[in-house]
Amino acid sequence: MDQNALKQMVGQEAVKYVEDGMIVGLGSGSTVQYMVDALGKRVQEEQMDIVCVATSNKTEDQARALGMTVKSIDEVDQIDLTIDGADEISKDFNGIKGGGAAHLWEKIVAINSRRNMWIVDESKMVDQLGAFPLPLEVIPFGSSHVFEKLEQLGFHPEFRMRDGKHVLTDSKNYLIDLHLGKIDHPETLAKQLDSMVGVVEHGLFLGIVDLVIVGTQHGVKTVKK
């Protein structure tokens, strides 16, 4: 099975956890795209009454195109279940997200959810976080100075660019990816990044996820915290 087939498999598995009447958080990325397709199908076939909260404009557009009801996070009290992808997950259920530039909205939705599920193919499960570059969403104003500080700290920053232009998040901010190689102390790093003026949010998701669905060559593996 190729990576896309694994992503589709976990996407289809994840929607089994959605129940009628739920408020469901929809993550972002290619794995989530399969999940949203499967959810749209289920909602239509079973005439389910659910409300979705999207973590990116792209996911919102997809959900609406499939006929699902989408509300903004500020229109709902609490989300019952959020299903999202991830770039790396360590054995202690910490993760890196933001490869798709959506980690700020994803984190806001996640911390306002009763339960969080991540869906990944097996390549995302790692012993230690950090091989995947850690994304930071930064305010454009003064971002070159933030970049310099990150460089001085030895974090090997790189602005995320496409066709010579800054990649913009849905909040119109820039992205800086930190090429750390490995992260020995995620909590310490998270605190350090939280305290940097101009950094809106980093892609370390610590202690947030409850359930991980992993797509393997032998089928779906469900890992509970």
Ligand SMILES: O=C(CO)[C@H](O)[C@H](O)COP(=O)(O)O
């Ligand atoms: O955090 C994310 C977007 O900001 C995605 O969930 C993450 O990048 C995984 O994406 P994909 O399913 O395409 O591998």
